[in-house]
Amino acid sequence: MSFPDFQTSKRPRIDPYDDTVMDMDTAKSTPPAQDLAPFSNLLANKLKQRSQHALNDKKVKAYDFKLDSPGLAPDYERVACQQLEEAIHAILGNQPPSTNLEILYKYCENLCAHNKHEMLYNLAHSICQNSLQLMFVTLERHAHDKGEGMEGADFLNAIHGIWDTYCNQINQIRCILLYVDRSYRSIIDMGRELFAGYWRVSSPLRNKVIQSVLDMIHAERNGERSDTLLLKNTIHMLMDLHFYESDFEPQFLESTRLYYKAEGDRLIQEMHMSGYLNHVATRVHQESTVRLKLYLDKQSKNAITSIVEGNLFVDRVNEILAKSFAYFMDNKRVDDLSLLYRLLKKVNQTDRCGSVFIDYVKKKGSEILQNDGNSDNDVLPTLLAFMRKVDGIVGHSFEDDELFVVGSKDCYSYVINLRQNNTAVLLAQYIDTLVREDKLDDKSLDIFMTFFHLLQSKDTFELLYKQDLAKRLIMDVGSIKAEKAALARMKNDAGVAYTSKLEKMIRDIKASTELVDEYKSDLDYDHDVSMQLNMKILTYGFWPACPPMEMTLPQKFQRIQNDFEMFYIRKNPKRRLTWQNGLSVCEILANYPTGAQTITLTLAQTLILMLFNDPANEPLSFGQIAGATGFDELELRRTLKTLACGEHKILIKRPESAHVEPTDQFGYNANFQPTSQHLWMNTEKLKETIDNNAAVNQTVLINREQSLDAAIVRILKASEQLSHTALLGEVTKQVRFPLTTPEVKARIECLIEKEFIERTESGDYRYT
Known part of the structure; x- marks a missing residue:
């Protein structure tokens, strides 16, 4: 294309030099010549006039040094604008411009050099505006028309195609008007603002696009396949037009809230809590990670995560805990508990789980201590197993969270020290059984000390333990080594003062054995070889207090007591003996028609049975027995009941009944058939004696x-x-x-x- 009197391939010459020129040597003005050459020639001529360069230190100063650009040719602006306008129309019509792009660029450059930025910008703005107006009329018609298949993905594909084409057109226009874009206003922003303006006033089109996007996301949440790339492109278009936050995001979040509220209401009734928690974790990951990577704006992460967690989990925490927590704990579902804890921690709801955890441990621990189907000896091991299970869950599932660590310890202390749980009694029974059966090993001692350390009522346990220790030592049951091992562990935990009296009881038994051996070897006393004597000297104040029992002893028994008392006073003149006949134990040999039988009895039982050695005295009445033994009525009733109404009926009572009355008659039971070679009749009687006399x-x-x-x-x-x-x-x-x-x-x-x-x-x- 040719232009009149204008060469586009060369830059215009600079205006002729018309000002005075400074002499470099004399700094004086030189008048201009008649035929002035261009500035460049003038400068060269001035330099040629110097035959020899002179060095000096003078400086040249020039003020307001400016070069005026040449003006445009008369028709240049009109032709340039016409060519640019035709090129923009061609681009918006998806046609290649008829003029070379480099020429179009030079047009823009030259016009901008003469301050025509605004004119070119307005020209492009007007052409794009008219084009968009026609395009949106067509788009609105498609938005209203529902009979041509332009729905859902098809409609979004059409919108994306139009937007993508428009963006490419604006980029081409920017390349031509690059000088305007860089020196005046952004062409890209102009195109986006124009498109956004028409988009804003086109409510049907805008609503249909957003609804189509929401429908595709809803289908994807239901497991259907969706074109995620199309969703990404459409949502990014809304982001570029700045309609994501104002139009799309509120509707998207509201639809998400309604969707997950309905899903939560349905699934929490249909699914097991383990599956429901996994579903919650999956949904949170889908919305907060997967969907954001695919097509959503990252700024929506917090809002959408909060909606999903709130509707599926936070609003249902109490119901979830009520349905699942006890089941998970009972069945040791550590992975489910771990998932539950992580979800709770993520939404800052661990306090609600902590309160449920504390209630559960207290309830379960109290149920175990209150002996729900367990024998007394199994209660403490069962409780310890429960405590270790809880500690394992706290470490694995709850990640040793301080809330649960401290809560579990407080629960253990609460359960063990709750008065109605009688832990002191159970602990005393537990250690008594282990020592009696000689089963006290390190493992059982650890179980014992675990509860002893947590027990606050150690004074109550001390009295109970003292009673049991007294019975074991008096009846020679258990091992002294085991007794010392238990006391050593208690001393380390509670201190020396706590076990001092208990240790003195064991020392009394050892001292008694040495003293009795010395008495037996003393030739000054006449020892009855038919009786084996074994006495225990109990220091007053260290053993359970038991008042003496009044009874009339046979002459042989009384003589032995008197001899030993004289021997003891001779050894310890400042001490006095008080005989505890109620705690005495006798081992006798009973002769039955079926054979001899060894029976261990209390002294009171032995005195009664000795009355029946002479068959001529039978039967004996209640009063006769009372007169011969010196027992009070209550004590005699209890003793006769063990002999005539218990499991082993050594005596016959007339009339037969479960209770002893003052009118009853008693006789020797020749038909008694023992169930073992050695009968222990003293255990319950002695236990009753010690327990009844120690409140x-x-x-x-x-x-x-x-x-x-x-x-x-x-x-x-x-x-x-x-x-x-x-x-x-x-x-x-x-x-x-x-x-x-x-x-x-x-x-x-x-x-x-x-x-x-x-x-x-x-x-x-x-x-x-």
Whole structure:
């Protein structure tokens, strides 16, 4: 294409030089010549006039040095605009421009050099606007028309094709108008703003595109295959047009909320909780990771994750925990519990699970201690197995979270020290059974010490253990080595003072054995070889207190007691013996028609049976037996019941009944057939004697009151004056047993009445 009097291949010449020129040597003005050459020639001529260069230090200063660009040819602007307009129309019509692109670029460059940026920008803006107006009329018609198959993916494909083509057209226009894009305004932004403007006012088109996208996402959530690339392109178009946050995202989040609310309502009733939790984890991953990578904006991650977690999990936490937690814990579903914990931790709901965990451990632990179908000896091992299972779950599933670690320890302490659980009694029975059956090994000792360490009512356990230890030592049951092993472990945990009396009981048995051997070897006393004597010297204050039982001993028995008492007083002149006949045990040889039978009895049972050695005395009445033995009526009833109404009926009672009455008659049972070679008739009777004469609860109460009084006085004596709160805190630190605030207040009032302490005018307490 040719243009008149204009060569497009060369740049226009610079205007002739028309100003004065500075002399480099003299710095004086030189008048211009008549026929001035161009600036470049003038400069060359001036340099040629110098035959020799001179070096000097003078400086040349030039102010407002400017070169004026030449003006445009008369028709240049009109022709250039016409060519550019035709090229833009061709591009928007998907046709190649008729003019060379380099020429079009030069047109734009030259026009911009003469400040024609705004004119070119407005030209492109007007042409694009008209083109878009026609295009959107067609798009709106397709949006309203539902009978030509332009629905769903087809419609989105059409929209994406139009948008992609338009973007390519704008890029081509930008290449031609690059000078305008760089020096005035962005052509890309202009094209996007024009498209966004028509998109904004075209509600049917906008709503149909968004609804089509939501329908495809809904189908994908239901397991159907969707064109994720088409979704990505469409959503990115909305992002480029800045309609993602304002139009698409609110509707998308609302549809997501409704979808997962309905799904949660349905699945939580249909699915097992293990499967439901896995479904929640899968959905969260799909929405927060997979879908974002495929086509959603990353800024939507927090919102969509919160909606999915909220509707499927957070709003249903209580129902999920109620349905699943106990089942998971009972069946040790560690993986399900781990998934539950991670989901709860992700939404900051571990506190709700922690409260359910604590309630579960307390309930289960109390059920075990209250002996639901277990024998007494199995209760503590079962509870320990439960505790170890819980600890394993806390470490594996709950990742040793401090909330659950501390909660489990508090639960163990609560369960073991709950009064109605009687843990002290169960623990005493457990260790008593192990020692009696000689089954006390390191493993069983560890079980025992686990609960002993957590037990707060150690004073109650001490009295119970002392009773059982007394019975074992008196009846020579168990092993002294096992007794010492148990006491050594208790000493390490509770201190020397706690086991000092118990250790003294064992030392008494050892000293008694040595003393009896010395007595038997003493020739000053006449020993009856028909009787084997074994006596135990029990130090008063260390053993359970048992008042002496009044009874009339046979002459032979009385003589032996007198001889031993004289021997003991001679060895220990400052001591006095009190005979505990109620705790005495006898081993006799009974002769029956079927053969001899060894029977171990209490002394009271033995005295009664010895009355029936002479058949001429039978039958004996209740009164005759009472007169011969010296027993009171209550004690005689209990003893005769063990001989005539128990499992082994050594005596015959007339009339037969389950109880002993003062009118009953008793005789020798010649037809008695023992079930073993050695019968133990003393166990229950001796146990009853010790237990009935040691009121544990009353003793514990008195000891606690005395310890509490001493602690209060000791604290106030050291501090001189304390407030009620401070005193209560110090008392709680010092005592070793559980107590309540009303109990402390009651002892304070008692001490005030006894004038050990006084209350000041300010309400504090002071030692007097």
